[in-house]
Amino acid sequence: MPRWLAHGIVIALLAAGGGWACARLDMTWNWGVVWEYRAAFWKGWWTTVGIAVAALVVSCLIGLVAAMMLRSRWPLVEAAARVYVELIRGTPLLVQLLVGWYVIAAALRVGTDYRAAVGVLVLALFSGAYMAEIFRGGLDAIPRAQIDSARAIGLAPWQTLRLVILPQAVRIVLPSIAGQLVSLVKDSSLLSILSVGEFTFAARNVNSATYSTLESYLPLAAGYLALTLPLSALSRWLERRFRYEAA
Amino acid sequence: MNLAIRGLVQRFSDPRSGASTTVLDGLSMTTGDVQALVLVGPSGGGKSTLLRILAGLDRPVAGSVTFDGEPLPQDEPGLLRYRRTVGTVFQAYNLFPHLTAMQNLLLPLVHVHGLSEPAARGRVQGPLERFGLASHAHKRPAELSGGQKQRVAILRALVVQPRRLFLDEPTSALDPEMTAEVLEMVGELKASGTQFVLVTHEMAFARRVADEIAFIAAGGCPVLASPAEFFDSCPDPRIGAFLQRTLHA
Numbered sequence: 001m002p003r004w005l006a007h008g009i010v011i012a013l014l015a016a017g018g019g020w021a022c023a024r025l026d027m028t029w030n031w032g033v034v035w036e037y038r039a040a041f042w043k044g045w046w047t048t049v050g051i052a053v054a055a056l057v058v059s060c061l062i063g064l065v066a067a068m069m070l071r072s073r074w075p076l077v078e079a080a081a082r083v084y085v086e087l088i089r090g091t092p093l094l095v096q097l098l099v100g101w102y103v104i105a106a107a108l109r110v111g112t113d114y115r116a117a118v119g120v121l122v123l124a125l126f127s128g129a130y131m132a133e134i135f136r137g138g139l140d141a142i143p144r145a146q147i148d149s150a151r152a153i154g155l156a157p158w159q160t161l162r163l164v165i166l167p168q169a170v171r172i173v174l175p176s177i178a179g180q181l182v183s184l185v186k187d188s189s190l191l192s193i194l195s196v197g198e199f200t201f202a203a204r205n206v207n208s209a210t211y212s213t214l215e216s217y218l219p220l221a222a223g224y225l226a227l228t229l230p231l232s233a234l235s236r237w238l239e240r241r242f243r244y245e246a247a
Numbered sequence: 248m249n250l251a252i253r254g255l256v257q258r259f260s261d262p263r264s265g266a267s268t269t270v271l272d273g274l275s276m277t278t279g280d281v282q283a284l285v286l287v288g289p290s291g292g293g294k295s296t297l298l299r300i301l302a303g304l305d306r307p308v309a310g311s312v313t314f315d316g317e318p319l320p321q322d323e324p325g326l327l328r329y330r331r332t333v334g335t336v337f338q339a340y341n342l343f344p345h346l347t348a349m350q351n352l353l354l355p356l357v358h359v360h361g362l363s364e365p366a367a368r369g370r371v372q373g374p375l376e377r378f379g380l381a382s383h384a385h386k387r388p389a390e391l392s393g394g395q396k397q398r399v400a401i402l403r404a405l406v407v408q409p410r411r412l413f414l415d416e417p418t419s420a421l422d423p424e425m426t427a428e429v430l431e432m433v434g435e436l437k438a439s440g441t442q443f444v445l446v447t448h449e450m451a452f453a454r455r456v457a458d459e460i461a462f463i464a465a466g467g468c469p470v471l472a473s474p475a476e477f478f479d480s481c482p483d484p485r486i487g488a489f490l491q492r493t494l495h496a
Contacts, residue, residue, distance in 0.1 A: 145340035151304060153355040153403065154331035163358060167345050 027214070034215040037206045044202025045223050051120055051188045051198055052227070056181055058124035063131025070136045081132065088129035093190050097122050101194050119191040127184050134180065138173035139165070171242040178235035182228045189224075199223055248314055248411060248442050250278045250301075255310035257296050270296045271307070276469045281458035283437050286446045288463040289489055294446045295415050297463060301444055302335040302413040303327075314411075331359055334404025335413045339420040341400035342388040348399045349375075349384040355407050371406050378402060378432060394425030398432050411442035418449060450493055454478055462486050 069081035088096065100122035101115065110118060142165055150160040192201035200220060207216035255274040260267035270293045278284055286294045299305045301312060303319065303326040312319040320326050342351050349371070356367035375381040378398055388396050397417055404412055414433065418426040430452050436443060437456050447453055453460060454474045462470040462483065470483045481487045 143340050145337055146343065148304060148337060149341050149343070151327075152302065152330060152335035152337075153407070154327065154359040155355075156327060159358060163354065164343055168343075171345060 029215065030210070030212045031215055033210045034206060034212055034219070037202075037210070040202045040206060041199070041219060041223065044197060044199040047116075047197055048185065048188055048199040048223075049227065051116070051123070051191060051196070052181070052185045054120045055123040055127060055184055055188065058120070059127035059131050059184070060177070062124060062128030063135050066128060066132035067135030067139060070132060071139060085129045085132050088126055093123070093126050093187055094193065096126055097190055097194060100125075115194050116191070116196045119194050119196045123184070123188060123191065126187065127180060130180055130183075131177070134173050134176045135169070137176075138169035141172050142168050174242065175235045175239040178231055178238060182231045182235070185227045185231070186224060248278075248282070248284075249280050249316070250276075250284065250444075251313045251316075252276050252297075253311045255297070255300065255312065256308045257293070257300065257305070258308050270465075271300075271310075273310070274463075274469060275310075276461060276471055278459050278461075278471060282440065282442050283456050283458050284444045285453045285457035285460050286444065286463055287448070287450070287453055287460060287489075289465075289492075292464040294463050298413050298415050298444060298446050302333060302415075303329040304335065331407075332410050333413060334407065334409035334411075336397070336400050336404050336415065336417050338416045339393075342396055342403070344388045347385055347387050348380065348391065348395075351388075351399060352384075352403050352406055355403065360407055371402070374402055374406055378435075392425060393421045394428045397421065397425070397429045401429070401432055401436075405436075405441070411444065412436070414443060414445045414447075416446050416448065418447065448493065450478075450490070462489070464489070 066081045066084060069077050070085070072078045072081070097119065101118055105114070105118045146164055146168070147160060150164040155163065188198060189200035191198055192204060195201065203216045203220040207213050210216065253275050255271050256269070257271040258267045258269045274293070274297065286298065288294050296305070300307050301319075306321065306323075306326070320329050342348070343354070346354065349368075352371045352375075353364065353367045356362045356370060357364055362370065372381070375384055380395065380398060380402065383391055383395055383399075388399075391399065401412075401414070401417070417433070418429050421429060426449065430449060433443075433445065433452075434456060445453075445456070454477075457474050460472055460474055460477045462472070462477070462485070464485055470477075470486060472482050476482055477486065478490070481490070
């Protein structure tokens, strides 16, 4: 069976199940009212894209630094990175956002104009902890002999990093990074609790204005899928693309 | 080359437990003017440790090394400059897997020795053909056999026109057939006048290619001998025991 057909059958079955449930519940749809709010959805969706991209860039930097700290020879540096990673990965993002905004940002007298920036920063710190482990894995996967080889042919340390270690590490971690980006996109929905005007916040507003819950939240799901499905496909493509590395 | 080693000490310490192991304990030896020096001896005796010091990859804890009267630098910037004048081949994982064989050869020429890419390609074309690797130049290491990989690695060390090569058990990770093709290449280096220091367990090959053989075992002083002396008159009882074990392995 071709892959597209298999996917088609599974999706058709899901749609049939959904349709059956809706018919049984005797739903009356009110798409017309929600359509009036399409501009709000559109704006929220783009805000989510912006938040995800900004958080991705910052979390990559945080993750790279934390990964190098995790590999440090100095126990204090390694411990700092380890505590950061475990603390962040072991607690809900919801709590981190609340603490970040209502405790830390408040203590620093950060104005309400910056709630989106604080949200992005907390999200980046959250995602960075996962990135750190991804990067650490990538760096660990480079055999010690590769560094020896680079030194033996006379590469300077920065050349070794640029020409030998990073190109290989990036190939190893790219699929996982793309996968992490999928999580990042969905996790950004929690920024709505800080009243950041992103996609989920827009859907919540539409819902409270129209009392059309499913009509507000189903487009939300579709909007997230429009972002995450291509990213998943990218992740799988990258995995195939760089498989030769294994040998 | 004349190699003179005085009181070489090398220790490794475990970063976690802090326990340290002495691998070389005051090693001294002076070779004659040799083209090919072969280091043999039991595993863990310090052959590879010594070779890494000679190749400028590791700094010894104490002692001195001179090649043709020229002392090995003692600081990392000096060692980096030194490494750029010699070539080193390891047991395995020499090549960079993200680059093709050709790119592996070009990397040191372009990024270390400042050749333009066309000039570098011109430099490697002849050697690639000479060693039967031209048709594999576009392949990545994963697509090459172990023997081909190792021959490309030797070529990469060679095309920068080093003063001498250091080969650290270049055939230990290979099956017998591939071992033969790599040893044949090393044999050709000998014939073409390239100076090298080789660590190997291939005794028959050591005998054929060496001008002098150094037997290196833990604790004791190395024994230097010509191949004929080494294999026929056995200048030290430890060598006899070692050869017995090697031949019956």
